[in-house]
Amino acid sequence: MGAPIKSSSFSSSLNDKIKWCLRIYPKGCGDDESKDYLSVYLLLLSCPKTEVRAKFRFSLINAKGEETKEMESQRAYRFVQGKDWGFKKFIRHDVLVDEAHELLPSDKLTLFCEVGLAIDAVLLILHKEADLSVRLQLIEFTASFAFVTEKDLRTTPLF
Numbered sequence: 001m002g003a004p005i006k007s008s009s010f011s012s013s014l015n016d017k018i019k020w021c022l023r024i025y026p027k028g029c030g031d032d033e034s035k036d037y038l039s040v041y042l043l044l045l046s047c048p049k050t051e052v053r054a055k056f057r058f059s060l061i062n063a064k065g066e067e068t069k070e071m072e073s074q075r076a077y078r079f080v081q082g083k084d085w086g087f088k089k090f091i092r093h094d095v096l097v098d099e100a101h102e103l104l105p106s107d108k109l110t111l112f113c114e115v116g117l118a119i120d121a122v123l124l125i126l127h128k129e130a131d132l133s134v135r136l137q138l139i140e141f142t143a144s145f146a147f148v149t150e151k152d153l154r155t156t157p158l159f
Helices: 094-097
Strands: 019-025 039-044 052-061 069-074 078-081 084-092 108-117 122-125 138-142
Touching: 019 084, 019 108, 039 052, 039 094, 039 108, 069 084, 069 138, 078 084, 078 138
Parallel strands: none
Antiparallel strands: 019 039, 039 084, 052 069, 052 078, 052 108, 108 122, 108 138
C-alpha cells in the first residue's frame, strides 16, 4: 500500500476552528480491490466539538482548469478527530495517466475538495460561489506520473 500522502491542513473562513486535510493513497488503500486505483479521503484534524457531520465532494482539475472525475458522498458522515471518510476507488491508474484526459499537466495532480457541514440537522453546503467555503482548497501534488505506464503501475512506486 505504501504511506499515504497528506495535504496541508485547510478550513473555511466560516469556521476556522475545524481543520481538515486530504489523505491520498497513490496505490490504493491496501487491499486487492483498490490496488489499481488512487484512493482519496477527507480527514478531520481538529474540531472544538467531539464530532462533526459533513458531506464532501472530490474532483480532479484537468489541464484546462476544469473539474472532472467527480465523486460525492451520498450522506453526511460522522467525523471525529483523526477519522477519515472517502473513496478507496476514486480513479483508476490507467485513466489517471492517460494523456487524453489531461489529468496530470506537468506531472501535477490537482484535487478539488468541497465540504458541507451538517449543523443541527441542517446541511450547510459550502458552494463554489461562496467565499466562505472550504471548496476553494485546491490540493496539488507533484509526482512523476509521466514515466508510469500501465505495466509500470504494478512494479514501480508512483511516489
